[in-house]
Amino acid sequence: MNLQYSGxxxxxxxxxxxxxxxxxxxxxxxxLPDVVDVAVQDPKHVDAVVQVAVxxxxxxxxxxxxxxxxxxxxxxxxxxxxGGFGSAVDLTxxxxxxxxxxxxxxxxxxxxxxxxxxxxxxxGRVLDAQAKKLIEQxxxxxxxxxxx
Amino acid sequence: MSTQxxxxxxxxxxxxxKEDPRFIQGKGHYVDDILxxxxxxxxxxxxxxxxxxxxSINVSEAMKVPGVxxxxxxxxxxxxxxxxxxxxxxxxxxxxxxxxKVLFQYQEVAAVxxxxxxxxxxxxxxxxxxxxxxxxxxxxxxxxADKVILRSDRERKTNHIYHWEVGxxxxxxxxxxxxxxxxxxxxxxQRCHPAPLEPCGCVALFDTMGRLQFHVTSQAPxxxxxxLAIVTGIPExxxxxxxxxxxxxxxxxxxxYPGYVCAIVGALKLGRPVKWIExxxxxxxxxxxxxxxxxxVEIGATPDxxxxxxxxxxxxDHGAFDAAADPSKYPAGMFGVVTxxxxxxxxxxxxxxxxxxxxxGGIAYRCSFRVTEASFxxxxxxxxxxxxxxxxxxxxxxxxxxxxEQFPYPSPLGFTYDSGDYHxxxxxxxxxxxxxxxxxxxxxxxxxxxxxxxxxxxxxxVVGAGPSKHFDILGIKMFDSxxxxxxxxxxxxxxxxxxxxGQGHETTWxxxxxxxxxxxxxxxxxxxxxxDTAPYGLGTYASRSTPVAGxxxxxxxxxxxxxxxxxAAHLLEVGESDVEWKDYQFQVKGVPxxxxxxxxxxxxxxxxxxQNEPGLEATYYYDPPNMTFPNGTYVAVIDVDRETGEVxxxxxxxxxxxxxxxNPLVVEGQIHGGLTEGFAIAFMQEIQYDNEGxxxxxxxxxxxxxxxxxxxxxxxxxxxxxxxxxxxxxxxVGESPNVGSPAAFVNAVIDALSPLGVRHIDMxxxxxxxxxxxxxxxxxxxQS
Numbered sequence: 062m063n064l065q066y067s068g069x070x071x072x073x074x075x076x077x078x079x080x081x082x083x084x085x086x087x088x089x090x091x092x093l094p095d096v097v098d099v100a101v102q103d104p105k106h107v108d109a110v111v112q113v114a115v116x117x118x119x120x121x122x123x124x125x126x127x128x129x130x131x132x133x134x135x136x137x138x139x140x141x142x143x144g145g146f147g148s149a150v151d152l153t154x155x156x157x158x159x160x161x162x163x164x165x166x167x168x169x170x171x172x173x174x175x176x177x178x179x180x181x182x183x184x185g186r187v188l189d190a191q192a193k194k195l196i197e198q199x200x201x202x203x204x205x206x207x208x209x
Numbered sequence: 210m211s212t213q214x215x216x217x218x219x220x221x222x223x224x225x226x227k228e229d230p231r232f233i234q235g236k237g238h239y240v241d242d243i244l245x246x247x248x249x250x251x252x253x254x255x256x257x258x259x260x261x262x263x264x265s266i267n268v269s270e271a272m273k274v275p276g277v278x279x280x281x282x283x284x285x286x287x288x289x290x291x292x293x294x295x296x297x298x299x300x301x302x303x304x305x306x307x308x309x310k311v312l313f314q315y316q317e318v319a320a321v322x323x324x325x326x327x328x329x330x331x332x333x334x335x336x337x338x339x340x341x342x343x344x345x346x347x348x349x350x351x352x353x354a355d356k357v358i359l360r361s362d363r364e365r366k367t368n369h370i371y372h373w374e375v376g377x378x379x380x381x382x383x384x385x386x387x388x389x390x391x392x393x394x395x396x397x398x399q400r401c402h403p404a405p406l407e408p409c410g411c412v413a414l415f416d417t418m419g420r421l422q423f424h425v426t427s428q429a430p431x432x433x434x435x436x437l438a439i440v441t442g443i444p445e446x447x448x449x450x451x452x453x454x455x456x457x458x459x460x461x462x463x464x465x466y467p468g469y470v471c472a473i474v475g476a477l478k479l480g481r482p483v484k485w486i487e488x489x490x491x492x493x494x495x496x497x498x499x500x501x502x503x504x505x506v507e508i509g510a511t512p513d514x515x516x517x518x519x520x521x522x523x524x525x526d527h528g529a530f531d532a533a534a535d536p537s538k539y540p541a542g543m544f545g546v547v548t549x550x551x552x553x554x555x556x557x558x559x560x561x562x563x564x565x566x567x568x569x570g571g572i573a574y575r576c577s578f579r580v581t582e583a584s585f586x587x588x589x590x591x592x593x594x595x596x597x598x599x600x601x602x603x604x605x606x607x608x609x610x611x612x613x614e615q616f617p618y619p620s621p622l623g624f625t626y627d628s629g630d631y632h633x634x635x636x637x638x639x640x641x642x643x644x645x646x647x648x649x650x651x652x653x654x655x656x657x658x659x660x661x662x663x664x665x666x667x668x669x670x671v672v673g674a675g676p677s678k679h680f681d682i683l684g685i686k687m688f689d690s691x692x693x694x695x696x697x698x699x700x701x702x703x704x705x706x707x708x709x710x711g712q713g714h715e716t717t718w719x720x721x722x723x724x725x726x727x728x729x730x731x732x733x734x735x736x737x738x739x740x741d742t743a744p745y746g747l748g749t750y751a752s753r754s755t756p757v758a759g760x761x762x763x764x765x766x767x768x769x770x771x772x773x774x775x776x777a778a779h780l781l782e783v784g785e786s787d788v789e790w791k792d793y794q795f796q797v798k799g800v801p802x803x804x805x806x807x808x809x810x811x812x813x814x815x816x817x818x819x820q821n822e823p824g825l826e827a828t829y830y831y832d833p834p835n836m837t838f839p840n841g842t843y844v845a846v847i848d849v850d851r852e853t854g855e856v857x858x859x860x861x862x863x864x865x866x867x868x869x870x871x872n873p874l875v876v877e878g879q880i881h882g883g884l885t886e887g888f889a890i891a892f893m894q895e896i897q898y899d900n901e902g903x904x905x906x907x908x909x910x911x912x913x914x915x916x917x918x919x920x921x922x923x924x925x926x927x928x929x930x931x932x933x934x935x936x937x938x939x940x941x942v943g944e945s946p947n948v949g950s951p952a953a954f955v956n957a958v959i960d961a962l963s964p965l966g967v968r969h970i971d972m973x974x975x976x977x978x979x980x981x982x983x984x985x986x987x988x989x990x991x992q993s
Contacts (some may be wrong), residue, residue, distance in 0.1 A: 063901060146334060149257035151342065175901060177314065178257040179490075182907050 067171035070199050070200045073160060074207040076135065079166040080158050082207055083137045092202035095193050097121070105129070113145070115180050115191050120146045122207045133160035135159075154196070170200055218793050219730045220937065223874040225371070227731070230716040237454040241486050243412045249278060251472050251485040252329035254319035254336045255495070256311035259347075259566040259902025260359070261340035263310055264320070271321055271335040275471050276328030278479055280336060282319045283308040283472050286474065294440050296569075297432070297463070297682050300371070300540065301531035303569060305467045310343070312359060312529035314904050315494035320471035322479060326486075329594055340933045345902040349503065349524040352563035358565045359529065363604070366565045370531050373541045375622045376557035384518035384555050388509025391820035392594045397971045398582045398951075400501035400526065400567075400896040402493050402906075403712070404914060409496055411469050413476040413786065420447045421476075424468060426739075427452040428462045428708050429748025432682060434740045436465050441473060441681070452738035458710035459886070460572040463534045464497050465748050490907045497534065498558025498567075498896055499574030501526040502582040506590040512782040514598050514605045519553045523587060525562040525571070533562075533571030535578045536687065541837075542578025543671045545622035549567045549587035550631050550669040550840060551609040556621040558583075566902045575886060575947040577672040577751040588666045588952030594909075596963060602956070603644065606667050607635060619935075624671055626838045627940075629866060633710050635667055638842035638864040641926055647846060655964055660983075664957025666737035668949035669840040672941045673756025681801025682747060686832070690744035691761035693722060693769055694826040697815040699808030700732035703765075706746010707758040708738045711882075712943055713875040714754065718762055720871050721937065725766030726773075727793030727807045744828055752839070752941040755871070756932075763833035763936040768827035779819040780805050788887035799834045837932045837940035841865040843949045845957040854980025856892065856958055858921040863950070866928045868940035875920045876942050877925055884923050889915045890947075891954035895973050962986070 072079055082088055086107035090099035095112040102108060105128050113122045124143035131138070134157070141152040154172030161167040173194055181188060231237055268280040283306035286292050293302040307318045321332035323557040352359070352368035359368055387389060411425040421443055427433045430450040438445040455462060468485045475483040487496070503524040509517040525541070527533055535542045541560035548556050574581070590607075595602035600624060610631040611618050618626040639905045647663050677686035685770075692861040703718050719733035746758060770790055776797035781803060789798050795810065797803040814825040846860040863880050870876050878982045893913040897905040906912040930936025951972060958974050959967060965986035970978050 088487065144257060147257060148253060149340075177259075177901065177903055179907065181903050209471055 063173065064175045064189055066193055068197055068200065069170065070168045070204040072166045072168055072204045072207050074166055075164050076160045076166045079168060079207060080135055082203065083156065083158065084128060086126065086128055088206065089128065089139070090126060091200050092199050092206060093111050093124070094198040094202065113143050113180070115188055124149065144178070146179065148176065148180035151175045152181070168200060168203065172196055216385065217470065218727065219720040222720065222872065224716055224720060224730060224872055226713050226716045226735050226875065227719065228713065239407055239454050239456060240412060240426050243424055243484070245412065245414060245482040247269055248412070248482040248484055248500055249322045249324065249475065249479060249543045250329040251468065251475055251483050252321045252333040253317045253468060253471065253491070254321065254333045254338065255260070255491070256316040256318050257305065257765040258311055258313055258340050258342055259314040260343040261311050261318055261341060263307060264339040264341055265459045267337040268319065270337060271332040272888055274323070274328060274332045274335050275319060276324035277332035278324065279322045280319055280332065281471065281474065281713045282306055291441065291470060291474060294465060294467070295683070296530060296532040297534045298537045298540065299683055300537070303530040303532055304465070305470045311340070314902055315491065315568065317467040318527070320475065322475045322483060328553070332906050339665045344629065345900070347566060347898050347900050347902050349526045349563040349565060352565050352642065353524070359566065370527055370562040370564060371540050372559065372561050374557065374559035375545045377555055377621070378557045380555045381518050381520050381557035385507055385509040385520060388517045389512050390598060391507060392590065393505065393507040393595045394590060394593050394969055395507055396589050397506045398500040398502045398504070398585050399972050400498050401890050401894045401911065402498050402896050402914065403459035403461040403763045404459050404493060405457030408466070408487045408489060408492035410484070411472050412482060413472040414482040415476055420449060421473065422449050422451070423473065423987045424451045425455060426462050427456055428455070428458045428710060428750050429740050430708055430740050431706055431745045432748055433465060435685065436683060437473070440470065445510045449640060450740045452708050455708070455710040459575045460468055460499065460534070460750050461507055461574070462710065463572055463748070464532055464554070466496055489909060493912055494904045494907050495568050497532065497570035497572035498528070499570065499572055500582055501571065502579070504582065504586045506586050507718040508590055508594050510594055510598065512598070514555055514600050514608050516551055516609050519548055519556040521547050523560040525560050526565050526567065527562045527571050528565055528567040528569040530569035531562065532569035534573065536674060536682060536899055537684065538679065539578065542573065542580070544579040544583045546624060546669065546671045547578055547583035547587050548620050549584060550611055550667050551587070551591070552611050552615065553621050558622060568899055568904070570673050573751045575883060576944045577670060577674065578962060579952070580670050581948045584668045584670070585712050585952050588668055589955060592956045592959065593968060595966065603635070603639065603665055606665065607632065608633065610667060625835060626669065627670070627835055627932045627934060629838060629840050630928060630930050631667060631840060634840065634864050634866050634928045635842045637926055638844050638862055641793065641864070642844045642846070642860065642862045647912060658851070660851055660961040660963060662847045662849065662957040662959070662961025664845040664953045664955065664960055666843045666949050666953035666956065668843070668952070669838055670752070670945055670948050671836045671838055672752035672944065673833055673837045674751050674838055676834060685747065687747050687753070688830050688832040689746040689757040689761050690828065690830045691758060691765040692744045692826070692828040693762070693765045695726070695728070695769060695811045697812050699728055699811045701728065702734045702736060703762060703832070704736045705758040706744055707749040707754045709749065712749065712754060712879065713872070717755070717871045717875055720764050721759060721762045724770060744830070752944040755906065755939045755941045756935060757831055757833055759871070759939055760833060761829045764831055765827045765829035768829060769825055772827065773807060773814065775811050775821045776810050776818055777805050779821065783882045822838055834934050837868065837935060839865065839940040839942060839945045841866045841945055842951050843953040845953040847957040847961060849958065849961045849979060852985060855975045855977060856974065856976070858888070858954070860923040860924065861953070862919050862926065863946055864926045864928060865942060866930055866933065867942035867945065868929065869938035870927070870929065871939060879943045880925050880946045881923050881946060882940070884950050885915055885920050887947050887950030888920060888954065889913065891951045891974060892974050893975070897914065914925055971973045
């Protein structure tokens with residue numbers, strides 16, 4: 062099951078602050094919805110455990126995040142892969158950090174996810190809406206963290 | 210239906226099934242009922258990816274789960290020489306546990322052994338497998354391009370497995386080119402699954418003598434014993450296979466699965482019994498699927514509807530391994546029966562099979578090998594031809610059916626059909642269903658814009674593999690066997706190499722013995738599935754039990770009769786040549802009053818046998834001279850709701866000719882069951898994969914099994930043309946309804962939609978497909 066998403070968040074923080082934030086594996090990891098554990102491996106890699114509930118499929122997913130910042134373009138790409146209870150998710154996401162003036166930043170993001178196993182099948186009817194909600198929530202969390 | 214017994218003799222009696230009191234009281238004994246002291250449970254780690262390299266397998270977390278005793282991987286098995294197991298036709302091999310990479314989603318990757326079923330499942334969950342995804346090949350047409358080669362372990366670096374063909378290619382091409390009328394249609398018989406209510410499983414144990422006691426859900430216990438001896442190197446005398454009661458099989462319990470090998474390895478390694486029972490999801494996603502044939506059918510005909518030639522080219526999706534359970538020399542099974550019941554002067558059929566990233570299989574799901582695919586293709590195509598010729602499909606069929614006087618009929622694709630009266634069977638069906646009245650009703654409804662369809666299927670099956678000169682599995686010829694022992698009191702036991710999965714052998718085998726020996730079938734016990742006691746046989750699938758083992762039983766009984774004749778002569782105080790078997794007893798020729806029953810003879814065989822060899826038993830290994838060819842005419846009457854696309858099956862009539870009937874009650878039950886499965890295939894069932902190789906039908910919420918609420922009422926009738934070469938004339942029936950019914954259902958739906966210009970819909974004919982076809986037809990009409 063191949064899913065594609067995009068959106069944007071307007072953040073009340075300067076582009077430099079946002080740029081620093083999205084390169085921090087600990088902080089990015091903490092923005093995952095329903096995250097229960099974050100373990101930074103190195104400046105580019107973080108392992109996270111999240112609670113997943115898609116339809117009748119409920120349990121913990123172990124995810125590996127790899128951050129791939131492009132300082133010149135002020136763009137952050139990331140790969141997320143992992144899974145649990147016989148299911149797997151591979152997700153790629155990218156966000157452009159754009160100066161929106163007046164000390165604010167526009168985070169323009171897009172991503173695609175491939176889900177496999179029971180989470181794609183049993184949860185198939187609700188997975189798309191659920192995944193969209195989770196990805197939106199992740200970027201909303203970035204905004205929230207930076208706005209407080 | 211009468212359940213009254215004939216006073217003597219048992220053939221044709223609607224005797225209630227002897228096994229049913231046990232089953233309906235929940236007293237059946239299945240593999241999962243076996244509980245042994247110290248038994249461990251096996252759970253399998255399965256691949257989430259359809260095609261991926263295995264980077265690493267980390268079992269350390271799994272070993273920390275309380276109760277987990279061991280975890281084994283493909284590497285462990287490979288180092289013990291058990292990395293691969295041969296598929297049954299011997300043309301390919303299958304990984305037991307993934308080696309280097311996975312080739313389909315839910316493939317077996319690691320085996321976890323634990324004290325409880327729950328701990329095994331938790332342990333399997335804790336095994337960490339790191340994959341590197343590879344490009345997925347999800348259909349045979351992508352596979353054909355060979356851009357991604359799936360099986361690097363094979364010498365030939367291609368996804369193409371084999372090309373098989375039969376018939377006269379050039380003559381067929383010429384005849385098609387010269388035919389004034391031609392139709393061609395791609396017909397896909399979707400991937401479906403037998404889904405027996407009891408999934409597959411086993412209990413493996415090495416006893417105190419070091420002998421493997423292997424309880425397993427197997428339709429072919431002796432073949433398992435031999436296959437296990439070959440795979441594991443354990444001498445065959447040290448292997449005891451026991452297949453207890455089976456909750457359905459339908460071909461799904463013919464192959465040997467990786468879980469079985471893992472359970473045996475675990476039992477050996479850990480010195481304790483190991484049980485493995487797969488889940489519903491495991492059954493649907495990894496064990497033998499059926500069909501998945503993409504068939505390009507071409508028929509040539511004269512303008513007045515005489516068929517001139519048939520060509521069928523098939524792309525077969527075999528999944529990751531070529532595990533189709535076909536006889537060695539028949540990689541596409543009996544697909545050559547694709548000319549069906551029609552007298553084609555010339556024909557050519559070819560099959561090209563491909564590897565894809567899907568579960569392996571291609572088993573004979575309630576049909577002789579690939580017969581259902583063949584039957585569906587020709588029965589659907591004949592309707593398309595009738596549509597093209599603007600002929601009633603019944604008239605087209607009648608014109609081309611093989612005539613009674615043509616039997617034994619040599620088909621252009623190499624079979625010799627044994628017997629049949631196809632026109633009589635068709636006429637019986639038309640009269641019983643009231644075809645003329647239905648046509649009038651349909652015409653009136655069409656005038657009102659209502660959608661009513663009448664679908665007909667006049668099918669022929671080929672079953673009973675088979676003659677040893679043609680058929681073998683792993684080199685073992687496909688004979689079957691029976692051993693009969695008659696006890697002093699006239700009771701007895703019959704053992705065969707077949708294995709009932711619900712077919713009613715405990716009843717019908719007893720009836721054959723009773724018929725041949727004039728004994729009470731209630732006191733003839735039937736035992737199957739134990740390789741220590743049953744004579745060697747190839748098992749029950751492909752409708753081979755009655756054609757092969759049923760014949761062996763009759764022949765063994767006749768051997769007993771010959772031995773008994775000597776004892777009877779002694780009792781009657783006449784010479785053996787003066788004794789005849791008449792009216793179910795031994796009589797002195799010309800003096801019917803001077804007679805003895807088999808029961809009396811049986812007692813004498815142990816108490817007063819004179820100089821004759823004591824005892825009364827015989828064994829017979831039967832090698833059939835030909836296959837048998839059950840046939841029938843099925844008619845479906847359906848109504849389609851134009852607004853919603855809902856199809857309602859109003860009536861369904863099955864007229865079967867299965868030769869001599871042993872027990873009409875059992876035959877009717879078989880037909881009801883097969884029709885219900887055919888109905889499910891036609892309207893509900895498909896194992897779908899998306900382009901990413903995800904299996905989308907992994908449980909009974911997505912793979913639908915009809916309940917009594919959805920199932921139509923079945924009407925049945927019969928004609929009887931006994932098989933001339935079978936000892937009692939029986940042909941077999943268990944699979945006819947699954948073979949013949951899908952085309953009748955689909956033909957009926959297309960017939961209903963034909964006024965809109967709809968020509969074909971692939972199964973399953975779901976409501977949304979019908980709705981879409983109606984909307985598209987209406988849109989076309991608006992545009993024009």
